[in-house]
Amino acid sequence: MPPSLKHGIFILALLASTTLTWAEQAPEQDPDTQQSDSISVLPLEDLRVFTKAYDHIRQAYIDEIDDRTLLEYAIRGMLEQLDPHSAFLDASTFDDLQVNTTGEFGGLGIEVGMEDGFVKVVSPIDDTPAARGGVEAGDLIIKLDDTPVKGLTLDQAVEKMRGKKGTAITLTIVRDGVEQPLEITLVRDIIKVRSVRSEIEEDHFAYVRIAQFQVNTASDVKNAYQKLAKKHSDLRGLVLDLRNNPGGVLQASVEVADLFLNDGLVVYTEGRLPDSNVKYKATPGDITNGLPLVVLINDGSASASEIVAGALQDQRRALVLGTRSFGKGSVQTVIPITDDRAVKLTTALYYTPNGRSIQAQGIEPDIVVERVRVTAVRPRIAVKEADLSGHLKNASGGDEVSSKDDKTETQLHNQDSQLYEALNILKSLNLFKKSQEMHGQAAQPEAASDAG
Numbered sequence: 001m002p003p004s005l006k007h008g009i010f011i012l013a014l015l016a017s018t019t020l021t022w023a024e025q026a027p028e029q030d031p032d033t034q035q036s037d038s039i040s041v042l043p044l045e046d047l048r049v050f051t052k053a054y055d056h057i058r059q060a061y062i063d064e065i066d067d068r069t070l071l072e073y074a075i076r077g078m079l080e081q082l083d084p085h086s087a088f089l090d091a092s093t094f095d096d097l098q099v100n101t102t103g104e105f106g107g108l109g110i111e112v113g114m115e116d117g118f119v120k121v122v123s124p125i126d127d128t129p130a131a132r133g134g135v136e137a138g139d140l141i142i143k144l145d146d147t148p149v150k151g152l153t154l155d156q157a158v159e160k161m162r163g164k165k166g167t168a169i170t171l172t173i174v175r176d177g178v179e180q181p182l183e184i185t186l187v188r189d190i191i192k193v194r195s196v197r198s199e200i201e202e203d204h205f206a207y208v209r210i211a212q213f214q215v216n217t218a219s220d221v222k223n224a225y226q227k228l229a230k231k232h233s234d235l236r237g238l239v240l241d242l243r244n245n246p247g248g249v250l251q252a253s254v255e256v257a258d259l260f261l262n263d264g265l266v267v268y269t270e271g272r273l274p275d276s277n278v279k280y281k282a283t284p285g286d287i288t289n290g291l292p293l294v295v296l297i298n299d300g301s302a303s304a305s306e307i308v309a310g311a312l313q314d315q316r317r318a319l320v321l322g323t324r325s326f327g328k329g330s331v332q333t334v335i336p337i338t339d340d341r342a343v344k345l346t347t348a349l350y351y352t353p354n355g356r357s358i359q360a361q362g363i364e365p366d367i368v369v370e371r372v373r374v375t376a377v378r379p380r381i382a383v384k385e386a387d388l389s390g391h392l393k394n395a396s397g398g399d400e401v402s403s404k405d406d407k408t409e410t411q412l413h414n415q416d417s418q419l420y421e422a423l424n425i426l427k428s429l430n431l432f433k434k435s436q437e438m439h440g441q442a443a444q445p446e447a448a449s450d451a452g
Helices: 031-041 044-060 067-080 091-100 129-133 154-161 217-231 250-258 304-314 403-415 417-451
Strands: 010-012 019-022 087-089 104-107 110-115 118-124 140-144 168-174 182-187 189-192 196-201 205-210 237-241 265-270 278-281 293-297 319-322 330-336 342-351
Touching (some): 019 250, 019 342, 087 091, 110 154, 196 217, 205 217, 217 250, 237 417, 265 304, 304 319, 319 417
Antiparallel strands (some): 110 118, 118 140, 140 168, 196 205
């Protein structure tokens, strides 16, 4: 992850872009051992410096600050200096994080981070005010209504973007390639994130999109695919779309990858504590029975998305297509320290089955395809034989193809060039398989003759 994203990734208003595990409580030690370790390692001189600084701030700062607030600031400072994803969760943020696992929260529906003092959009969430309003991944938010973002913390910026359903806020945005700042007015809403969406593409190919990884995402993916397979018994391939998916629950990503694998390693984690060293393995049962699979990723695919893409890529179960992913290869554990407060602490790094760490590097697709708008080069008026009045019918009785039939394919290419290429790959794999089967059948009689 770029070092400039200094304060982690937050989904506006409640969703955290991270790979999460949950701990019931902080690891306990034997009291005698704990006291001995503390005495031997605590830097007493540095503690004196801390105490003096604390006293000076409490006594001389222009505004009076109570002890609880000042100590909370100290905890926040410790965690924020560790890495972009470790953080102190106060009652509100802790509650928000727990709500996130159910997929329902209030706000605009944007995953954001901090870059150079401005709020950077990681990605808008599907079917939210932000997505419908035209907010794009990579946008820099420089003003919230009339308030400049420069000088605000990420928490303060997020708080300003929160609000009651039906209230409006205007975001002033700087976008790459656009000379003047854009003003986008969004109406706040209660965001119910639909984790999984599915449909049939071009009659024979299943398309499943995962917006984020929640507790029930794997069962949602399984149900979505099985419904498609029940309606379309001749499915020939599957596109799994993880673009702009910021991540979520670690176990959910393992379960999703497992849906398409029969065995082997999915991911493993390594950290300082023994509990952080875990291998997650696939169980028998590929829900597609080995259908060709293409996984779509981009620079908004982070964390749990990268676990799924990396596992299916390393196990040679899928082709990964798109652009290099975000590159978040760490795991955070949420450790409650009181009933309503917790510490989110980076406790491990994860590795793909082949031992790759994607930290700050991301997943490199097997096939790199940028998402672009393509304009077909053709005459101003495209006319085919089938368009001519009184044209002769095809003697074989096949369906006639006119220029109108090209429009659907061109529209898909223009709307989503990466999905278009994924479908072309699946078509090619099916044609290759048919060709092999035909050659195999043609060779069988000759082989039998030789044997006789």
